[in-house]
Amino acid sequence: MTQQTAPDHGTQSRYRHHGCRCEVCVDANRAYHRNRAAAIKAGAWQPYVDAEPVRQHILLLQEEGFSVSRIARLSGGSDWDIQRFIRACKGRGRKRNTTEALAARILAIKPGEMTPAMVSAIGSNRRIEALCALGWPVSHTAAHMGWSHKNLHRIRQQQVVRIDSAQAVSAAYEGLRAKRPARNGVGQGASNRVRNMARARNWAPPKYWDERPGAIDDPYFTSEYGLTKADRNAEEARWLVTTAGLPRTEVAARLGMTFGEVDEALAYAAAA
Incomplete structure (x- = not known):
């Protein structure tokens, strides 16, 4: 079971839901009740607001890589508080309303201004x-890195990774790229085997990425390292026909190829 994150000290939620009695x-808690009493006396007590805008904002934050725990920490709430906006928990239905203060703190979290908990794994994999x-x-x-090889191989299977994991891979990349494996505990045979495997799979070395600033972390950038002209033509023709849905005559015109050359490129792509 995932351990829930308690809200920060100095919040009424921590006092009420987590039993904290620190100063x-x-x-x-006293300030909350003073403000509540004053608002009731003034006829301005409206403690709850619609939870739906908050729920939609939480879903947006999750799409941007923010975990429930991170949203909880940033808003001063708990994992339980955030989870109940998006799903029923422990027999209790999804939140339909919430306090104005919690809503304001969650809505104040802006994806572009804060570091998400998760990022695309493509930069880590390329490194x-x-x-x-x-x-x-x-x-x-x-x-x-001080990791087991299983943990690093696991990243190879993931679409997103924790940002601290991505940073650890990046630090290892910068630390090892200028060193020679043979002088740092890697046997020549093992080094040759992994180098040959990388060459067979067209894995680009650091120099390739250095010449294309920002590309290593760009999930929309397609590496053409090691590809022959036939490989590139085949991939472009395949994409234009199968993904873009263009007729082969138009593909031929776009790529400056004959109709027969497009057919050869598609056959090449199918066989690859």
Whole structure:
């Protein structure tokens, strides 16, 4: 079971739902009740607002890579508070309303202004591959990071990774790229094997990425490292026909190829 994150000290939620009786939480609870009493007396007590805009904002934050726990930490709420906006929990239905204060804190979280908990794994994978192209086996890269090779291989299977994991891979990449594997504990045979594997799979070395600033982390950038002209024509023709849905005559005109050359490129792509 995932351990829930308690809200920060100095919040009424921590006092009420987590039993904290430290001085700042006690003060926060007293302040809440003072404000509540004053608002009721003035006829202005409206503690709850519609939860739906908050739910939609939480869903947007999740799409941008923010975990429930991170949203909870940033808003001063708990994991339980955030989870109940998006789904029923422990027999209780999804939130239909919420306090104005919690809603305001959640809505104040802006994806473009705060670091998400998760990022695309493509940059991490490309860095691992680039080190392989230099002769660094994944197991040695993992050891340099203080990780097990299983943990690093797991990243290879993921679409997104925790940002701290991505930062650890990036640090290893910068730390190893200028070193020679043979002088740092990698046997020549192991180094040659991983280098040959990288070459067979067209994994680009660091130099390739250095010449294309920002491309290594760009999920929309397609590496053409190691591809022949036939490979590139085949991939472009395949994409235009199968994804873009263009007729082969138009594909031929776009690529400056004959109709027969387009057919050859498509056959080449199918066989690859």
